[in-house]
Amino acid sequence: MSAFGDFYNNVDGFQDKFISYWDHVSARFANNPYVVGYDPLNEPFPANPARDPMLLVPGHMDKTYLTPLYERTFEKYQSHDAT
Numbered sequence: 001m002s003a004f005g006d007f008y009n010n011v012d013g014f015q016d017k018f019i020s021y022w023d024h025v026s027a028r029f030a031n032n033p034y035v036v037g038y039d040p041l042n043e044p045f046p047a048n049p050a051r052d053p054m055l056l057v058p059g060h061m062d063k064t065y066l067t068p069l070y071e072r073t074f075e076k077y078q079s080h081d082a083t
Helices: 002-008 011-028 060-079
Strands: none
Touching: 002 011, 002 060, 011 060
């Protein structure tokens, strides 16, 4: 659980490496007509509610952690999209 929290908070630059990975993948498959989308993080775990009790509040996890992560990832996808 704590590892997900560290990931969302970019401890040791791990989220930056994740974003860099998706930058590379989206660049590689940008012109592939068989790729219709990406799923950057399947079933994301909400981190550790013992460290952040607000994670138990509906929508808090999405707004605070997932939305910024997905926005950063989406920017990489978009940068390689010709359309």
